[in-house]
Amino acid sequence: MDCSVTPLRHGGLSLVQTTDFFYPLVEDPYMMGRIACANVLSDLYAMGITECDNMLMLLSVSQRMSEKERERVMPLMVRGFRDAAEEGGTSVTGGQTVINPWIIIGGVATVVCQPNDFIMPDNAVPGDVLVLTKPLGTQVAVNAHQWLDMPDKWNKIKLVVSKEEVEMAYQEAMFNMAMLNRTAAGLMHTFNAHAATDITGFGILGHAQNLARRQHNEVAFVIHNLPIIAKMAAVSKACGVLFGLLQGTSAETSGGLLICLPREQAARFCAEIKSPRYGEGHQAWIIGIVEKGNRSARIIDKPRIIEVAPRGAACSQDSNTNPSPEIQPPLS
Numbered sequence: 001m002d003c004s005v006t007p008l009r010h011g012g013l014s015l016v017q018t019t020d021f022f023y024p025l026v027e028d029p030y031m032m033g034r035i036a037c038a039n040v041l042s043d044l045y046a047m048g049i050t051e052c053d054n055m056l057m058l059l060s061v062s063q064r065m066s067e068k069e070r071e072r073v074m075p076l077m078v079r080g081f082r083d084a085a086e087e088g089g090t091s092v093t094g095g096q097t098v099i100n101p102w103i104i105i106g107g108v109a110t111v112v113c114q115p116n117d118f119i120m121p122d123n124a125v126p127g128d129v130l131v132l133t134k135p136l137g138t139q140v141a142v143n144a145h146q147w148l149d150m151p152d153k154w155n156k157i158k159l160v161v162s163k164e165e166v167e168m169a170y171q172e173a174m175f176n177m178a179m180l181n182r183t184a185a186g187l188m189h190t191f192n193a194h195a196a197t198d199i200t201g202f203g204i205l206g207h208a209q210n211l212a213r214r215q216h217n218e219v220a221f222v223i224h225n226l227p228i229i230a231k232m233a234a235v236s237k238a239c240g241v242l243f244g245l246l247q248g249t250s251a252e253t254s255g256g257l258l259i260c261l262p263r264e265q266a267a268r269f270c271a272e273i274k275s276p277r278y279g280e281g282h283q284a285w286i287i288g289i290v291e292k293g294n295r296s297a298r299i300i301d302k303p304r305i306i307e308v309a310p311r312g313a314a315c316s317q318d319s320n321t322n323p324s325p326e327i328q329p330p331l332s
Contacts, residue, residue, distance in 0.1 A: 001047070001120075001121055001214070002018060002042075002043035002044075002046040002047060002121070002197055002198060003016045003017060003018040003043050003044060003046075003047055003049075004016070004017050004018070005047075005118070008112070012114065012115065013112050013113065013114060014112070014113050014114075014115070014118075015110070015111075015112055015113075016044065016047070016049060016110070016111050016112075016113050016118060017108065017109065017110045017111075018040065018043035018044060018108070018109050019040070019058075019106065019107065019108045019109075020036075020039055020040050020043070020106050020107070021036070021058050021104050021105065021106025021107075022035070022036045022039065022104070022105060022106055022253065023102060023103065023104060024103050024105075025142050025253060026142065026170075026174050026177075028076075028174070029072075029073045029074075029076035029077045029080065030076040030077070030079060030080040031080060031174050031178055032077055032080065032105065033076065033077040033078060033079060033080025033081035033082075033083075033084070033105060034080040034081065034083060034084040034178040035080075035174070035177040035178050035253065035254050036077075036080075036081055036105040036106055036107065037055070037080070037081040037082075037084035037085050037088075037107060038084050038177065038178055038179065038180050038181075038254045039177075039200065039253060039254040040055070040106060040107045040108070040109050041055075041084075041085075041088050041090075041109055041180060041181075041182070042180075042181050042198040042200075042254060042255075042257075043109070043198060044109055044111060044185070045180070045181040045182055045184065045185035045198065045257065046121070046181070046185070046196050046197050046198040046257055047118040047119055047120070047121065047185075047196070048117075048118050048119035048185050048186075048188040048189055048193065048196070049111055049113060049117055049118050049185060050089075050182055050185045050186045051089060051090075051111060051117075052085075052088055052089065052090035052109050052110070052111050053090065053110055053111045053112060054090065054091070054093055054109075054110045054111075055085050055090055055091065055092045055093070055107050055108065055109050055110070056092065056093070056094050056095040056096075056107055056108040056110075057078070057081055057082075057092050057094075057095035057096075057105070057106075057107045058095055058096055058104065058105065058106040058107055058108070059074070059077070059078065059095065059096070059097045059098075059104070059105055060097075060098050060099070060100035060102060060103060060104035060105070061074055061097065061098070061099055061100070061103065062099075062100065062101060062102055062103045063099050063100065063101060064101065065103075073103075077103075077105055081105065081107065084178065084180065087180060088180055088182055089182075090109075092107070095107065095108075119188055119189070119193055119194075119195075119196065120195075121195040121196055121197060121211060121214055122195055122214045122215050122216050123194040123195055123215070123216060123217075123260075124194045124195045124211075124212075124215045124217065124219050124221075124260040124290050125194060125217055125219065125290065126217070126219055126290055126291050126292045127262070127263055127289075127290065128194055128219075128260045128261060128262060128263065128289070128290035129260075129261055129262075129263050129266045129286050129288065129289055129290065130208070130221060130223065130258060130259070130260060130261075130286070130287050130288035130289065130290065131257075131258070131259045131261055131266055131269060131270065131284050131285065131286055131287065132199070132204070132227060132256050132257070132258055132259075132284065132285050132287045133181060133184045133256035133257045133259070133273065133282070133283070133284045134176045134179070134181075134199070134255050134256025134257075134283075135172075135176065135227040135228055135229050135256075135283075135306075135308040136199070136204055136226060136227060136228045136229070136232075136245065136250065136252060136255070137169070137173065137228045137229035137232035137233070137236075137245060137250070137252075138173040138176065138177055138229070138252050138253055138254075138255065139243060139245075139250050139251045139252060139253070140169075140229075140232040140235050140236050140239075140243050140245055140250060141166075141169040141170050141172065141173035141229055141232055142170065142173060142253075143243075144157060144161065144166045144169065144170070144232070144235050145166055145167065145169075145170035147166075148163060148166060148167075156238055156239060157235050157238045157239065159238070160231070160234040160235060160237070160238045161231045161234060161235050165230070165231045166231075166235075168230070168310040169229050169230060169231055169232055169310060171310060172229050172230075172308075172310040172311060173229055175281065175311065176229075176254075176255075176256075176281075177253050177254040177255075178254070179254075179281055179282075181198060181256065181257050183273060183278045183279075183282050184256070184257045184259070184273060184282070184284070185257070187269055187272055187273055188257075188259060190269075190272070191261055191262075191265040191266075191268060191269040191272075192261070192262055192265055193259050193260065193261055194260045194261070194262070195211060195214070195215065195259075195260040196211075196257050196258060196259040196260065197210065197211045197257070197258050198255060198256070198257050198258070199252045199255030199256055199257075199258055200251070200252055200253060200254070200255055201251045201252070201253075202249075202251070203244065203248050203249040203250050203251055203252065204223065204226070204248045204252070204255075204258070204299075205223070205247065205248025205249055205297060205298075205299055206248070206249060207258060208221045208223065208248070208258060208297035209221075209296065209297040211258065211260075211297070212293075212295045212296055212297045213295050213296075214295075215295055218292060218293065218294065218295065219290050219291065219292060219293055219295065220290070220291055220292070220293020220294060220295065220296050220297065220298070221260075221288060221289075221290055221296075221297035221298075222288050222289050222290075222291060222297075222298060222299075222300065223248065223287055223288035223297070223298070223299045223300065223303060224287065224288050224289070224300055224303055224304060225285060225286070225287040225288065225303060225304045225305075225306055226245075226246065226248075226287065226299070226303045226304070226305055226306065227285045227287065227306040227308050228245065228305055228306065228307065228308060229308050229310070230307045230308060230309050230310060231307075232245065233245060233246060233305050233307070236250065246299075246303070246305070247299065248299045256284075260290055266286050267286070269284060270283075270284040270285065270286065280311075281311065283308075285306060
């Protein structure tokens with residue numbers, strides 16, 4: 001599972017915990033802090049838990065940084081992490097800081113729950129559909145952005161994407177990675193979700209396979225549609241086997257939730273998550289089905305690629321940009 005669940009000695013309560021850490025993958029230290037916190041919390045959200053009682057922060061300061069660089073970069077990362085925790089309704093009360101060759105940021109999220117606070121990820125049934133709450137392609141977007149300054153790499157993709165499109169995809173990826181999955185977690189209860197996981201390092205297919213293996217029923221997940229940040233499918237194709245985005249193996253950071261929902265509830269979930277009451281940026285797509293099978297997952301040979309248009313520049317600590325999302329309607 002995405003979290004450890006430990007029954008406590010008192011009152012039928014359970015202790016739910018998760019931990020994770022990350023190396024920097026974006027240029028904005030503040031946004032990197034937010035992304036790391038969002039990813040730590042995402043494991044709670046994948047179990048339908050919307051409240052976190054406490055967070056600890058894990059921070060590694062690079063010994064290769066000058067004192068001036070440390071004083072500028074590390075406080076911004078810490079602030080981003082703390083701001084995302086506050087957005088999630090919790091706070092950072094401690095942690096550990098060390099000196100290391102590399103910058104690392106991560107944390108621990110802890111909550112004490114009653115049984116109805118969380119949804120065990122093992123009750124998918126044939127006839128359910130698969131819903132995804134963030135687009136894919138973050139790794140491709142981040143790498144393509146780095147390649148803008150690397151002529152040998154840029155030459156591999158410049159025929160399929162412009163520099164402006166890469167910049168927009170990078171901003172979209174950064175915005176999505178920093179966005180909490182808290183809204184989706186709450187709606188999992190409203191619309192009777194049967195199982196869920198968050199999409200991170202193993203890619204959409206890897207995490208779908210992990211989730212399928214946990215199911216009580218003999219089911220299989222079949223993915224028909226891949227929502228991907230605009231132009232990143234073409235970039236992945238131009239790079240051959242480097243990313244595996246269309247094959248579902250491209251790593252994501254702080255990706256969306258993959259949720260098994262009853263068919264009659266899925267379209268309502270996708271419509272509700274876009275409601276203005278939850279703020280801008282939330283969206284979801286029906287990407288596949290649950291059928292009778294051998295607890296496996298696969299992507300069909302020619303999946304439909306949904307190009308997710310960028311909503312504009314992501315908000316950073318030093319920016320007043322207000323993203324205006326273009327919301328993709330759910331598939332039926």
